[in-house]
Amino acid sequence: MSTTADNKQCIPRIQALYSQMSEKEKRIADYIMEDPNRIVHSTINQISDDLDIADATVFRFCKRLGFKGYQAMKIALASENTSTTLKDIHETIQEEDNNQAVIEKVFQSNIRTIEDTLQLVDPSQFERAVDAMLQARRTEFYGTGGSGVIANDAHHKFMRTGLETAAYQDAHFQLMAASLLTADDVAFFISHSGANQDTLLSLETAKEKGATTICITSVQKSPLSKQADIALHTASQETDYRSEALSSRLAQLSIFDALYVSVSMQRKDEMQSTLQNIREAISKKRM
Secondary structure: OOOOHHHOOHHHHHHHHHHHOOHHHHHHHHHHHHOHHHHHOOOHHHHHHHHOOOHHHHHHHHHHOOOOOHHHHHHHHHHOOOOOOHHHHOOOOOOOOOHHHHHHHHHHHHHHHHHHHHHHOOHHHHHHHHHHHHHOOEEEEEOOOHHHHHHHHHHHHHHHHOOOEEEEOOHHHHHHHHOOOOOOEEEEEEOOOOOOHHHHHHHHHHHHOOOEEEEEEOOOOOHHHHHOOEEEEOOOOOEOOEOHHHHHHHHHHHHHHHHHHHHHHHOHHHHHHHHHHHHHHHHOOOO
16 A cells, blocks of 8 residues: 555556546546556657657656656556456446356456555555544544445444444535534545535535544545545446446445454454443344
8 A cells, every 4th residue: 555656556546537637638548548558668759649749748647646757657557467458357248248247347346446446545644544533532424325325334333443423414414413523523524526515515514613524535636635634535437337436335335444443453442342232232132
């Protein structure tokens, strides 16, 4: 999970930033994703000539992805599985596919999403999120629609740690809850696009109350990423039968799983007591 240029992956970063790119940047991005092997064996001048753009534009593109320059980006691409094109990795499901083919394609796409997200998560941001939760009076999770399901899952997980938690899906409840937060609290905001207006309004309210705000989104330059105190990013892939939002759920769940384990390790004693209370209560429902 290192953030040094040598360990960054190129394709996941392009995917995360693509919607925020200029037209020229998208041309470069499309050129790379169409055939990563071609880039590994090309000079910056060759790319510039093929796309009819300036060398400086390609160089700035590399910098935007977080690399020191074109050579660093080439090294990252070479370290990826460039023998298989992006289209092969995320092969589109066809109408004539049988159930076995669908299973294999969906599972491979899920695996790739989690692998790509692993490269996008900033360890320093992750550590800040863990520290904030450990020090918080209360941690709340906000998300609408599919993101609300993730918020509830996070609440369900972290109840076991002994932390005081809550989850809100309804936009009005979110605003009401955010207005009651304090500087001692942490609020997670989950949004695939990072542009959901209800989520942004709740985040703004939480910040006004002094709470530490943490976002989980697939778009690195989204309004949510820019406004949150701490940002954790996921990767996702879209196919004809599967939207990016569906793909990002697995990455979001994985991030919360990692946060849960990290927090649990620091709260081992408190967690044991909490789990015992939960088990005793649940046992009453068993025959």
